[in-house]
Amino acid sequence: MLENKEYKVIGTRPIRHDGVDKVTGRALYGADFQAAGLLHGRVLRSPHAHARIISIDTSRAEALYGVKGVVTAKDLPDAGDKIADLGEGAVNLKHLCDNILASDKVLYKGHAVAAVAATNPHIAEEACTLIDVEYEVLPPVLEVRQAMESDAPLLHEHLKTTSMGETADEPSNVASHIQHKLGDPEKGFAEADIIVERDFVTGTVHQGYIEPHNATAHYNADGQLTIWCSTQGAFTVREQVAEILQYPVSKIKVVPMEIGGGFGGKISVYIKPVAALLAKKTGKPVKVLMNRADVFEGTGPTPASFIRVKMGATKEGKLTAAQAYLAFEAGAYPGSPVGPGAMCIFAPYSIENVIIDGYDVVVNKPKTAPYRAPGAPNAAFGSETVLDEIAEKLDIDPLEIRLLNAAKEGDRRADGPIHPRIGCIETLEAAKAHPHYTAPNGKKHHGRGIASGYWFNIGLESSVTINVNSDGTINLIEGSTDIGGTRASIAMQAAEVLGIPAESVNPSVVDTNSVGYTAVTGGSRTTYATGYAAYEAAQNVKQQMIARAAKLWEVDEANVQFADGEFSSINGKEEQISFRDLCARLGETGGPIVGSGTVNPGGAGGAYATHVVDVTVDEETGKVDILRYTAVQDAGKAIHPSYVEGQIQGGAVQGIGWALNEEYIYNAEGEMTNASFLDYRMPTCLDLPMIDAVIVEVPNPGHPYGVRGVGEVPIVPPMAAIANAIYDAIGVRMTELPMSPDRLLKAMGKI
Amino acid sequence: MARRSHVQTTLNGETVEFLCEPRQSLLEVLRDELHLTGAKEGCNNGNCGACSVILDGRLVNSCLVLGVETEGKSVETIEGVADPDKLHPIQDAFLENAALQCGICTPGFIMSAKALLDENPNPTEHEVRYWLAGNLCRCTGYDKIVRAVLDAAAAK
Numbered sequence: 001m002l003e004n005k006e007y008k009v010i011g012t013r014p015i016r017h018d019g020v021d022k023v024t025g026r027a028l029y030g031a032d033f034q035a036a037g038l039l040h041g042r043v044l045r046s047p048h049a050h051a052r053i054i055s056i057d058t059s060r061a062e063a064l065y066g067v068k069g070v071v072t073a074k075d076l077p078d079a080g081d082k083i084a085d086l087g088e089g090a091v092n093l094k095h096l097c098d099n100i101l102a103s104d105k106v107l108y109k110g111h112a113v114a115a116v117a118a119t120n121p122h123i124a125e126e127a128c129t130l131i132d133v134e135y136e137v138l139p140p141v142l143e144v145r146q147a148m149e150s151d152a153p154l155l156h157e158h159l160k161t162t163s164m165g166e167t168a169d170e171p172s173n174v175a176s177h178i179q180h181k182l183g184d185p186e187k188g189f190a191e192a193d194i195i196v197e198r199d200f201v202t203g204t205v206h207q208g209y210i211e212p213h214n215a216t217a218h219y220n221a222d223g224q225l226t227i228w229c230s231t232q233g234a235f236t237v238r239e240q241v242a243e244i245l246q247y248p249v250s251k252i253k254v255v256p257m258e259i260g261g262g263f264g265g266k267i268s269v270y271i272k273p274v275a276a277l278l279a280k281k282t283g284k285p286v287k288v289l290m291n292r293a294d295v296f297e298g299t300g301p302t303p304a305s306f307i308r309v310k311m312g313a314t315k316e317g318k319l320t321a322a323q324a325y326l327a328f329e330a331g332a333y334p335g336s337p338v339g340p341g342a343m344c345i346f347a348p349y350s351i352e353n354v355i356i357d358g359y360d361v362v363v364n365k366p367k368t369a370p371y372r373a374p375g376a377p378n379a380a381f382g383s384e385t386v387l388d389e390i391a392e393k394l395d396i397d398p399l400e401i402r403l404l405n406a407a408k409e410g411d412r413r414a415d416g417p418i419h420p421r422i423g424c425i426e427t428l429e430a431a432k433a434h435p436h437y438t439a440p441n442g443k444k445h446h447g448r449g450i451a452s453g454y455w456f457n458i459g460l461e462s463s464v465t466i467n468v469n470s471d472g473t474i475n476l477i478e479g480s481t482d483i484g485g486t487r488a489s490i491a492m493q494a495a496e497v498l499g500i501p502a503e504s505v506n507p508s509v510v511d512t513n514s515v516g517y518t519a520v521t522g523g524s525r526t527t528y529a530t531g532y533a534a535y536e537a538a539q540n541v542k543q544q545m546i547a548r549a550a551k552l553w554e555v556d557e558a559n560v561q562f563a564d565g566e567f568s569s570i571n572g573k574e575e576q577i578s579f580r581d582l583c584a585r586l587g588e589t590g591g592p593i594v595g596s597g598t599v600n601p602g603g604a605g606g607a608y609a610t611h612v613v614d615v616t617v618d619e620e621t622g623k624v625d626i627l628r629y630t631a632v633q634d635a636g637k638a639i640h641p642s643y644v645e646g647q648i649q650g651g652a653v654q655g656i657g658w659a660l661n662e663e664y665i666y667n668a669e670g671e672m673t674n675a676s677f678l679d680y681r682m683p684t685c686l687d688l689p690m691i692d693a694v695i696v697e698v699p700n701p702g703h704p705y706g707v708r709g710v711g712e713v714p715i716v717p718p719m720a721a722i723a724n725a726i727y728d729a730i731g732v733r734m735t736e737l738p739m740s741p742d743r744l745l746k747a748m749g750k751i
Numbered sequence: 752m753a754r755r756s757h758v759q760t761t762l763n764g765e766t767v768e769f770l771c772e773p774r775q776s777l778l779e780v781l782r783d784e785l786h787l788t789g790a791k792e793g794c795n796n797g798n799c800g801a802c803s804v805i806l807d808g809r810l811v812n813s814c815l816v817l818g819v820e821t822e823g824k825s826v827e828t829i830e831g832v833a834d835p836d837k838l839h840p841i842q843d844a845f846l847e848n849a850a851l852q853c854g855i856c857t858p859g860f861i862m863s864a865k866a867l868l869d870e871n872p873n874p875t876e877h878e879v880r881y882w883l884a885g886n887l888c889r890c891t892g893y894d895k896i897v898r899a900v901l902d903a904a905a906a907k
Contacts, residue, residue, distance in 0.1 A: 025789020025790070032782075032788035122772075210856050483853050485852060643852070676796060676798060677794045678796070683893075688880075688894075691892045
């Protein structure tokens with residue numbers, strides 16, 4: 001299946017197709033949408049972390065000059081007990097609806113309660129303050145271990161723990177328990193010469209996309225609902241809105257505007273159904289925007305977690321057994337990424353005896369959402385720190401111990417799947433060979449750390465249509481919203497098939513009425529799966545073009561070949577025509593050519609990364625500075641290396657933020673006290689060195705060009721790599737994230 | 752509703768007039784009244800730099816300036832950076848270096864970089880990082896942005 005040849009387009013670095021629009025300010029993002037008669041919507045949010053709603057009186061708001069409509073949960077259809085499957089697993093529809101507008105209880109500060117549409121945004125904001133909500137305030141539960149206690153305040157009176165198919169009798173905040181077991185862990189630990197066990201705590205962190213959520217909705221008189229918004233997946237918006245509003249998908253059109261970052265956080269809908277409700281109530285198009293505090297308090301962060309990791313090894317460094325206990329905060333409703341965390345935690349290693357327990361636990365914080373390799377960074381912080389400690393105690397180089405135990409093709413992951421061809425060993429070897437790893441690092445309070453990470457990547461459905469133009473170019477129609485240069489990486493795969501330059505492809509991301517079903521830009525799937533669909537669509541074009549050349553030359557199709565952008569006849573007539581010249585003759589040979597490709601590929605192929613970091617620790621202030629950073633990763637095949645490097649660099653820096661600064665800080669009442677970019681401090685360019693991204697290419701047999709997803713795995717290693725570097729610098733093991741100055745000073749015994 | 756004030760200012764070299772409420776920020780005026788949506792709202796409190804514009808030669812967050820304050824002043828936005836048929840060297844450098852991913856922060860970074868290079872045409876890497884520290888990018892890790900600005904400086 002793998003096309004092993006020299007490529008003309010793949011591996012080059014063309015200018016992205018949407019580049020000029022984005023450097024000139026002309027690209028239109030969700031909030032930039034305008035329409036005649038547009039109203040502006042704002043959402044009233046709960047001031048309490050946990051409370052019962054006694055009553056909502058909207059009359060004063062409705063009476064304000066300029067207010068055109070107010071909605072509450074009463075305007076949503078009754079969800080009942082329906083379970084909706086929205087492509088990411090089964091979801092309780094009442095939970096989904098209650099997270100849009102709370103009906104009986106508010107479960108976190110920032111939980112949406114009501115919304116107003118008005119003639120301008122300031123009036124809408126003012127009207128929100130005139131909505132009278134009476135609450136019965138309840139004690140909040142804010143931490144996963146507290147929430148698991150039998151006497152903890154309950155968020156949902158009807159939620160009972162499901163554990164491997166069995167449902168408990170008593171209500172609990174623990175929504176589910178999963179377990180993966182491989183081999184005989186007890187025997188494995190008995191064979192170990194050394195066992196290290198540690199507890200880890202990680203904080204709640206946010207994706208931190210710079211563009212807040214936005215949505216504009218309009219109902220036509222015929223009931224057709226159109227939603228303009230930024231999203232990672234127009235089709236998933238359509239499905240979620242259809243479920244929440246109990247409205248047919250055929251009557252909903254979602255128009256994806258440009259999107260200002262997502263990282264997993266722009267898959268779930270929040271204000272899109274609200275905009276639709278307001279549009280229905282007012283009969284006008286309504287634009288609803290979040291502000292930054294709304295984004296922090298009202299949209300899914302990624303969970304805080306408590307993790308216990310135990311690993312055993314022989315004195316030669318061979319891992320004999322591993323055990324993990326993962327308790328993840330789901331936020332207000334079940335559905336934390338503890339599952340993926342459990343799938344990834346020991347996946348970089350070949351270990352015969354493994355047991356992993358995962359718990360999904362509700363707490364009074366916003367419902368969590370995916371964030372770049374969801375669950376895997378939390379888990380890797382534990383496992384990669386424990387492995388580092390084993391290596392140190394056995395006096396083995398930390399890269400050597402990883403190489404000694406590295407996962408390879410044919411090994412079984414603890415949750416079941418057997419690894420296909422993977423690049424774990426090649427990635428480690430590239431890190432070992434990198435000059436960073438052998439550079440001297442002896443200064444006082446300087447330290448070096450490494451860590452590895454794994455993410456499985458996903459396939460899912462994609463559709464691409466290609467229209468052939470008479471001048472030898474093609475228009476490529478796709479449904480994958482472009483968050484990081486995927487117009488280019490998808491177009492390049494079609495260009496490679498047709499032997500044309502990347503610049504001869506005009507890619508368009510279109511609405512849900514204009515392209516076949518396409519799953520989200522997420523799961524590191526876009527260049528892989530939509531690129532695969534583009535490859536198939538281009539192959540389809542090629543076949544049709546071959547038929548046209550055969551017709552032109554009056555030869556059999558089997559006697560036409562296509563190479564290097566030229567069609568030629570073999571056997572008999574010596575004929576030749578370029579792709580471009582044949583494009584000009586489509587009319588006379590049968591009419592326009594439209595090619596299409598749809599895929600749902602299974603072979604996404606897992607991605608591995610190993611990061612090397614040098615830090616310095618200021619012993620007086622506890623501040624950690626990153627001095628040098630090298631991120632090595634298997635990309636399978638880098639279609640556009642610049643954007644692969646960009647994914648690696650961006651993921652690594654999000655990990656650095658998670659490691660050193662970022663966390664939701666809560667007071668005892670459950671209020672987030674740092675809901676701004678000033679106080680939730682993400683890395684700035686002054687905090688960082690250059691990030692050296694090293695691409696390893698172990699082609700994925702599940703893709704014609706060998707592509708593996710690259711977007712997510714780079715956020716997995718940084719936290720442990722930095723923790724290991726801090727240990728190397730000052731001899732203190734950090735087990736809590738973020739490793740902020742106060743935590744370092746505490747760990748060093750200075751405060 | 753407060754009465755709207757009449758304001759006359761120079762925008763990207765041309766005189767413009769607009770009406771705005773006293774509470775409307777320059778960012779709101781640009782986006783909602785003048786329909787120049789290149790300046791973005793990321794935080795509306797001066798922390799992210801996505802709304803950066805140049806006001807009388809000085810880099811500002813347009814969310815922290817009131818529309819009425821621009822009376823008689825000169826405002827430069829991302830829409831005025833390129834010539835009609837030619838990009839500015841900073842814009843070219845951003846494209847060549849793949850210095851954007853989602854692109855929402857890009858207009859702000861280009862305005863900040865322009866203000867820097869207008870004042871200091873040959874900055875060091877540290878000076879670039881210091882100057883751009885008021886602009887947040889969540890996608891790139893800044894590596895390629897810093898390289899683009901250094902390249903643009905070298906190309907000038």
